Amino acid sequence: xxxxxPSSNAALQVRIDQQQGIPLRxxxxxxxxxxxxxxxxxxxxxxTLLRMIAGLSTPQSGEIRCGEQIxxxxxxxxxxxxxxxxxxxxxxxxxxxxxxxxNVMAALDHLPKAERRAQARDWLRRVNLDGFPERLPHxxxxxxxxxxxxxxxxxxxxxxxxxxxxxxxxxxxxxxxLYVELAQLKAKLNIPVIMVTHDINEAVxxxxxxxxxxxxxxxxxxxxxxxxAKPHNELVARHMGLxxxxxxxxxxxESNEQLAWLQFGEQRIACENPGHLQLGMQLRWVIPNQGxxxxxxxxxxxxxxxxxxxVTIESMLVMGDLVRIATSVAGVEHPLQAEVSLNLAQKxxxxxxxxxxxxxxxxxxxxxxxxx
Amino acid sequence: xDWLSLWLSVKLAAVSVAIxxxxxxxxxxxxxxxxxxxxxxxEALIMVPLVLPPTVVGYYLLVGLGRESWIGALLExxxxxxxxxxxxxxxxxxxxxNIPFAVQPIQRAFEAIPEEIRDAAACCGMSRWRILWRLELxxxxxxxxxxxxxxxxxxxxxFGVVLMMGGAIEGETKTLSIAIYxxxxxxxxxxxxxxxxxxxxFAMVTLAITSAMSRRMxxxxx
Numbered sequence: 001x002x003x004x005x006p007s008s009n010a011a012l013q014v015r016i017d018q019q020q021g022i023p024l025r026x027x028x029x030x031x032x033x034x035x036x037x038x039x040x041x042x043x044x045x046x047x048t049l050l051r052m053i054a055g056l057s058t059p060q061s062g063e064i065r066c067g068e069q070i071x072x073x074x075x076x077x078x079x080x081x082x083x084x085x086x087x088x089x090x091x092x093x094x095x096x097x098x099x100x101x102x103n104v105m106a107a108l109d110h111l112p113k114a115e116r117r118a119q120a121r122d123w124l125r126r127v128n129l130d131g132f133p134e135r136l137p138h139x140x141x142x143x144x145x146x147x148x149x150x151x152x153x154x155x156x157x158x159x160x161x162x163x164x165x166x167x168x169x170x171x172x173x174x175x176x177x178l179y180v181e182l183a184q185l186k187a188k189l190n191i192p193v194i195m196v197t198h199d200i201n202e203a204v205x206x207x208x209x210x211x212x213x214x215x216x217x218x219x220x221x222x223x224x225x226x227x228x229a230k231p232h233n234e235l236v237a238r239h240m241g242l243x244x245x246x247x248x249x250x251x252x253x254e255s256n257e258q259l260a261w262l263q264f265g266e267q268r269i270a271c272e273n274p275g276h277l278q279l280g281m282q283l284r285w286v287i288p289n290q291g292x293x294x295x296x297x298x299x300x301x302x303x304x305x306x307x308x309x310x311v312t313i314e315s316m317l318v319m320g321d322l323v324r325i326a327t328s329v330a331g332v333e334h335p336l337q338a339e340v341s342l343n344l345a346q347k348x349x350x351x352x353x354x355x356x357x358x359x360x361x362x363x364x365x366x367x368x369x370x371x372x
Numbered sequence: 373x374d375w376l377s378l379w380l381s382v383k384l385a386a387v388s389v390a391i392x393x394x395x396x397x398x399x400x401x402x403x404x405x406x407x408x409x410x411x412x413x414x415e416a417l418i419m420v421p422l423v424l425p426p427t428v429v430g431y432y433l434l435v436g437l438g439r440e441s442w443i444g445a446l447l448e449x450x451x452x453x454x455x456x457x458x459x460x461x462x463x464x465x466x467x468x469x470n471i472p473f474a475v476q477p478i479q480r481a482f483e484a485i486p487e488e489i490r491d492a493a494a495c496c497g498m499s500r501w502r503i504l505w506r507l508e509l510x511x512x513x514x515x516x517x518x519x520x521x522x523x524x525x526x527x528x529x530x531f532g533v534v535l536m537m538g539g540a541i542e543g544e545t546k547t548l549s550i551a552i553y554x555x556x557x558x559x560x561x562x563x564x565x566x567x568x569x570x571x572x573x574f575a576m577v578t579l580a581i582t583s584a585m586s587r588r589m590x591x592x593x594x
Binding site: 051054056081084085087090091094095107 | 493495496497498499502507511
């Protein structure tokens, strides 16, 4: 099979439908210049999905195409070599007996021998790894290994870049630096970049769009903050790391203001009416952390769109410059949790057992159907 | 010292290993990377010579390759070749009995290469042959060397199966270990001692090399 010339700026389209073995169903598109994060718990099928895109394993049915070039469908399946992509495995997959430069050169077989070394050095420099070309992989730090793997993946001018948990094997400081580097690199590459991660914060930080996968099924896709604000169901909300998920009952509807009132324990809260609510309906609702406010009350300017709730601080956990606060609400079984800055917590004099008021932004309350 | 027997032993070991190596490389790599129906049975079959007495293997080879067997009859009819009581028969016997000694370390060495490395190589555009030559063989080399050393020294010291298959024909099938046995039978303890010492020294050197290699392999895969 002859490879057509790699067309840049081609979008990657993936549709996978696998019932037997490891079940996996997903359908998404990743445009050139876009970073798509495939997020989900371990063992949920993320790496399998990435391997299928790379051509390292074959789905039972579906279609994978990059621009006009079909990588996989029921009739044909291109090998990884023919797909012309860059792949950085979770533990980098560096060739242990070859030095950093030779690792990158291994991806440059298509060039004349004389050009390979210069190209490899150039790529190492572009990923900010200057000065270690002679080192063997075991002589490099986690971050340096990652850069070599990235240089090797990019050296072929791939049509698509695939990253499997790219930051899981490096220390925190390096990770922060690599975040910035990846964000800068993405802007220059102008190819689809697909990153698999179990860390939702990483996805929110770096990705243009997220695809949420759990137990082989695609739960939701969209912009990270949109998915965070409007999860389709409770499972999505939990995977997005949202902890404030509660039961409620619709007790009043204001048709002109498009507001609904929910009974929440012994208190009532207002939220936007999505249109399908009926009196007496049992619902679940969720609010992201940024919808829970303490400071607006202290400053005495509580707008109409905030719900004022009486709560008791049950526990406070200091985590760096943040405090994770769990509060109890009268008549509600589960605690309402929030993260505030340590500075604010000290300013407001928070302590365990303290009664205070908290504001829930009504437009950030998102409703979904009661669990079956 | 029976120099002719020593030379014959070395020749037998070299020829056997030269034929054994490509077979076991293919077999070991296939067992390491492919899942197929009946794999456990094949692995068991490969291991059988390891646990059976060499005389049993020798007996089956004698029966299976002798002039009365269909293989033996075919060989004699078309090639005028005989295996039993000939050097070629010893080579076949040595190969059969050494397959487990060679397959095991080779299979383990291929298995020890992380899947990610082979995946990354394929995504780098390297062809399957190139991956084999540039990655798999260099990375599996300590295991391959172990296989070569182990089977070479094992052929050098093999007694039971050689005796069953080849007897003790001077210059044709009388290997060093048979010569030691014959020397003892003839009360030539000095000759037997010298030859035994040679085999002991050789075994020690090869085993030291082998264990150093496996340590290196473990370090690298860690």
